[in-house]
Amino acid sequence: MxxxxxxxxxxxxxxxxxxxxxxxxxxxxxxxxxxxxxxxxxxxxxxxxxxxxxxxxxxxxxxxxxxxxxxxxxxxxxxxxxxxxxxxxxxxxxxxxxVKMQKEDVKIDVFTDEQISQMLSFYRRIKQRDKSYVAYRDYAIIFTILGIGIRRSEIINLKWSDIDFVNQTIAVFGKSRRRDILPITDKLVKELSAYQIYCKQHWGEISEFVFVKRDNTQMTENALMLVFKYLRQKMNFKDVRVSAHTFRHTFCHRLAMSGMSAFAIQKLMRHQNITVTMRYVAMWGNELREQNTKYNPLNSIDI
Known part of the structure; x- marks a missing residue:
């Protein structure tokens, strides 16, 4: 053929x-x-x-x-x-x-708390100074990814009807096109509520999509990539790449560092196979051991 x-x-x-x-x-x-x-x-x-x-x-x-x-x-x-x-x-x-698969470098970079604070502060300053829609939108985007580890395609397709402010949940359609209901924190509810109010004031009549372009139409993958390209240029971090996936990895990293079970992390990250989740947990195992050595309750007990 x-x-x-x-x-x-x-x-x-x-x-x-x-x-x-x-x-x-x-x-x-x-x-x-x-x-x-x-x-x-x-x-x-x-x-x-x-x-x-x-x-x-x-x-x-x-x-x-x-x-x-x-x-x-x-x-x-x-x-x-x-x-x-x-x-x-x-x-x-x-x-x-x-043909055999190549061995991959398993190290995955994540943002530090200082870097996260720096990026959020950057957008807060623009919001206060310019009152621009793009600043409000981009701030809400990175806040949302940090809050629920949402993927790029899920960000683009997220609708206001997917957000339940009362029950504090967000519905997303993942890779397998399965509809998952994710819990969201008070902080994310507060941020998205404030962002929605701003959108209503700015557009008059808001789009069905949560994050839109300057012309109030649905964002594209390219438009979302430009958001992170702009932020990458402004931050100029030397040791980590500013991308949507790095924010998602940071979300997963914080879950693992908190001591959350692999099963719970799998559910929140929506990994189809728990072996993917276990790879992350194993990757950050040394950090967990270091934190345990430093903060273990037995340290303060005189034996």
């Missing part, structure tokens, strides 16, 4: 299976990169793809500076495509299965 037709057939199958738009775009980009590599090397049929073709493509990606995590993501996309070709009986075996 010609590779270009197989690639399109695979994308059509993902769309038919109601794969998210974001994942479709990832397949188009990452898998498309591999398809282009094959065509450039005169591999025009799926049946001609070998283990070496997959490995050499990933090696070229590595030479271009792709980190282990990116390499592994691309490998998983290629595996999914070739697994589909096996299901369609185009090929008998998936040659990408023989």
């Amino acid at each position: 010609l590779l270009k037709f197989a690639f399109q057939d695979f994308l059509d199958d993902r769309k038919f299976k109601n794969t998210t738009g974001k994942n479709i775009r990832n397949y188009q980009t990452m898998l498309g990169e591999f398809v282009n590599y094959c065509i450039q090397h005169e591999i025009v049929s799926v049946e001609d793809i070998t283990f070496n073709h997959v490995r050499k493509h990933l090696m070229e990606c590595q030479e271009r500076g792709n980190i282990a995590g990116s390499i592994n993501t691309k490998l998983m996309r290629i595996r999914a495509f070739l697994n589909y070709m096996v299901e369609c009986e185009v090929i008998k075996k998936n040659p990408a299965q023989q």
Whole structure:
């Protein structure tokens, strides 16, 4: 089967299976990169793809500076495509299965309390000085991620109808498109309530979406990325990247450091597999031991 037709057939199958738009775009980009590599090397049929073709493509990606995590993501996309070709009986075996995943650096950076305070203070000053909608919105965005560990796509799609101010909950639709009800604290309720009042005063009639662009339309992924790009430039932190995911990791880090159970963290982070949660808990285990050594109640008992 010609590779270009197989690639399109695979994308059509993902769309038919109601794969998210974001994942479709990832397949188009990452898998498309591999398809282009094959065509450039005169591999025009799926049946001609070998283990070496997959490995050499990933090696070229590595030479271009792709980190282990990116390499592994691309490998998983290629595996999914070739697994589909096996299901369609185009090929008998998936040659990408023989390519091993790379070991990833498990260190994940999080914000310090000082950095969080610095970012929030930055937006407070702009709010007081300029009274701009963007400052109010961006402050509320990072406050919300810090408060419930919400993902980028969930931020973009969050609606006012998803927030229950009385029962202090927020409904979000995660990766699996499952509707989860998350508890929120008094502080987040107070902040979002104040933000809603400001939106009503600023727009007159508010959008159904909580966070909107300057023209009062739903935010896009690119618009949200620009929020963090702007903040990154203003903060100029040397040891941590300012991104939505870093805020989410910080939320998870604080839960683990508080001594919360892995099961409870899994529920709040909405990890489908608890092994992902356990990876975070294990990663910050040394910090937990250090905190225990410093603050253990036995320290104050004379034995």
